[in-house]
Structure formats: structure tokens, C-alpha cells
Amino acid sequence: MAKTGVVLLNMGGPDSLEAIQPFLYNLFSDHDIIEIPRLIQKPVAYLISKTRAKSTRKYYELMGGKSPQKEQTLEQAKELQKALGDKYKVVVAMRYWHPFTEEALNELFKDDIDKIILLPLYPQYSRTTTGSSFNEFYRVFKKFNKNIPVIEIKSYFDYPTYIQALVENIKENLPDYKNYYFLFSAHSLPEKVIKEGDPYQLQVMKTVKLVMKHFPENEYNLAYQSKIGPVKWLEPFTDKEIERVAKEGIKNLAVIPISFVSEHSETLYELDIQYGNLAKEVGIENYVRIPTLQTSKTFIKALKELVENVKG
Numbered sequence: 001m002a003k004t005g006v007v008l009l010n011m012g013g014p015d016s017l018e019a020i021q022p023f024l025y026n027l028f029s030d031h032d033i034i035e036i037p038r039l040i041q042k043p044v045a046y047l048i049s050k051t052r053a054k055s056t057r058k059y060y061e062l063m064g065g066k067s068p069q070k071e072q073t074l075e076q077a078k079e080l081q082k083a084l085g086d087k088y089k090v091v092v093a094m095r096y097w098h099p100f101t102e103e104a105l106n107e108l109f110k111d112d113i114d115k116i117i118l119l120p121l122y123p124q125y126s127r128t129t130t131g132s133s134f135n136e137f138y139r140v141f142k143k144f145n146k147n148i149p150v151i152e153i154k155s156y157f158d159y160p161t162y163i164q165a166l167v168e169n170i171k172e173n174l175p176d177y178k179n180y181y182f183l184f185s186a187h188s189l190p191e192k193v194i195k196e197g198d199p200y201q202l203q204v205m206k207t208v209k210l211v212m213k214h215f216p217e218n219e220y221n222l223a224y225q226s227k228i229g230p231v232k233w234l235e236p237f238t239d240k241e242i243e244r245v246a247k248e249g250i251k252n253l254a255v256i257p258i259s260f261v262s263e264h265s266e267t268l269y270e271l272d273i274q275y276g277n278l279a280k281e282v283g284i285e286n287y288v289r290i291p292t293l294q295t296s297k298t299f300i301k302a303l304k305e306l307v308e309n310v311k312g
């Protein structure tokens with residue numbers, strides 16, 4: 001019997017120190033994430049990746065020489081496969097490092113597949129992330145010459161079971177949550193991308209609002225992390241916000257990653273090490289970083305429901 005293919009889309013991360021530069025080259029070569037004039041994009045990507053690999057290397061050394069994103073995404077795929085059963089086949093397609101879309105589709109088409117559902121591991125839509133993964137999917141899919149329907153799950157920033165997963169995750173990891181200030185931290189984006197109509201910021205804000213309905217007594221704010229390069233990105237920045245709340249006398253701070261569902265350099269290095277140290281310096285007594293959802297039962301349930309409820 002033919003199966004429905006589920007392609008989990010994610011960014012991918014270097015799986016060794018040697019993979020850092022080619023991973024960065026793939027990222028900076030992508031016109032959907034960074035708009036360098038097309039004619040010079042590849043040579044410029046090569047130069048930036050060479051330079052940036054030197055500074056990025058130290059984060060990955062501190063994380064044991066690689067990003068855990070691949071393992072965690074494969075675990076999510078395994079759990080989702082178990083939840084969906086054998087009418088479905090779940091594979092992982094990463095945008096900038098293995099397993100690439102081509103590898104994912106080679107694996108998928110070992111079975112008889114009559115429909116494909118694209119499921120991004122980005123709850124909030126941005127053309128730089130989900131949009132880029134969709135575009136890459138179609139470029140590669142075309143080469144397989146398969147005449148089967150493809151259905152896109154664009155985002156699930158307000159999907160009730162996803163919100164429930166976030167709420168449970170906070171309560172489970174921080175039983176003392178009532179005594180904490182919540183600082184949600186989302187990946188930043190160049191302001192230009194938002195001005196051109198990207199819904200990412202609005203969707204992140206809505207996710208935060210929906211989560212906070214379950215914590216009516218907690219004070220909170222939303223900040224943005226991981227800006228790179230000289231252009232203006234969404235603010236306030238997470239580190240500046242940590243400094244600001246410390247000045248206001250906050251002693252217990254929970255930082256909650258909101259646009260990531262697995263761990264990687266930006267949670268393990270930036271939030272845990274860099275901002276953990278900063279929090280100590282500015283007088284925060286208890287700095288808690290809430291882990292990403294990974295294979296939380298309720299998050300996997302949310303993904304399963306999204307797949308099963310898809311129209312088409």
C-alpha cells in the first residue's frame with residue numbers, strides 16, 4: 001500500500017569541526033536567507049564562510065565539536081514516525097548540511113509514496129527559513145519526476161497543542177515558575193525582511209501571547225538573539241534585555257527559546273554560556289534557560305495532529 005511521505009524541514013548544523021566552513025558556505029550562498037547580488041553571491045559566500053568559520057569554530061568546540069541539531073531532529077523524526085504509524089514515512093531534509101533534501105528524497109522513494117507533506121521544524125514562518133526550505137525542496141523534487149501532490153504546512157505558531165507543549169515544558173522545567181521573570185528569546189531577522197512583508201515577527205508575538213495566557217501572574221518580554229552583520233535587525237536584543245531587567249532589580253530570570261525546537265549553537269553557546277555569564281555579571285541570581293521542545297510528548301503529538309489534519 002502506498003504511504004504518505006512526511007518531510008521534516010530544518011536548517012541543519014555542522015556535524016564536525018571540518019563541516020563548519022562548508023555549512024556556512026551553503027548558508028551564505030542561499031539568496032533566500034541573505035540577499036547578496038546573485039552574480040557575486042557564491043564568491044562572497046566563500047569569503048564570508050572562510051572568515052566566519054574561524055570565530056564560529058570556538059562555539060562548536062565548546063559544544064563537543066558539532067551541533068546536536070541533526071541527532072535531535074532525527075530523534076524527532078523517529079518519534080513522529082512511531083506516533084503516525086506505517087501509513088506514513090517520515091524523513092528529514094536539512095537546508096545547509098546533511099541529510100540534504102536529495103538524501104531525504106532518495107530515502108523516501110525507497111517506498112511507494114503517493115503524497116508528500118512538508119512539515120517545517122520552524123513553528124513561525126519566515127521566507128528566510130521555511131520559505132528557503134520549501135524552495136530547495138521543489139528544486140530537488142523536480143529532478144525526481146514524480147507526479148504526486150505536495151502539501152505545505154506553512155506554520156503552526158498558534159496551534160493549540162504546540163502552545164500546550166510550550167506551557168508544559170516551562171512548568172516541568174521550572175516548577176518554581178511563579179517567582180520568575182520570563183524572557184522569550186526568538187531568532188532575530190533583518191528589519192528589511194519584515195518590512196517586505198515577512199510574517200515571522202507577528203507570528204512570534206502571537207505565540208508568546210498565547211503562552212502567556214497560561215501564566216497571568218508572570219512579568220515577561222520578548223527579545224531577539226543572534227544578529228549578524230551590519231544591517232538593522234529586530235530588537236530588543238536578548239543580551240540588552242537581560243541587562244535592562246537586571247537594572248530593574250529582577251533576580252530570577254527564565255530565558256525561553258521560542259523560535260527553535262531543538263538545541264544548537266544559539267541555545268547552547270549563546271543563551272547558556274554567553275548570556276549565562278552576562279546574567280551573573282549583571283546581578284541575576286537565578287538564570288534558568290528553558291530547554292527546547294525536542295521530543296516532548298506533547299510537541300510530537302502536535303506534529304502528529306498537524307500531519308493528520310492536513311487538507312488535500
Ligand SMILES: C=CC1=C(C)c2cc3[nH]c(cc4nc(cc5[nH]c(cc1n2)c(C)c5CCC(=O)O)C(CCC(=O)O)=C4C)c(C)c3C=C
Nearest residue numbers: 011012013033034056067069126128129187259264265266
Ligand atoms: C545570514 C543571515 C541569517 C538569517 C537571516 C538567519 C535567520 C534565522 N536563523 C535561524 C535559526 C538558526 N540559525 C543558525 C545558525 C546560523 N544562522 C546564520 C545566519 C542567519 N540566520 C549563521 C551564519 C549561522 C551559523 C552560526 C554562526 O556562524 O553564527 C542555527 C544553528 C545551526 C546549528 O548550530 O545547528 C539555527 C537553528 C532562524 C530561526 C532564523 C530566522 C527566523
Ligand SMILES: [Fe+2]
Nearest residue numbers: 011187226266
Ligand atoms: Fe540563523
Ligand SMILES: [Fe+2]
Nearest residue numbers: 187226227266
Ligand atoms: Fe543565527
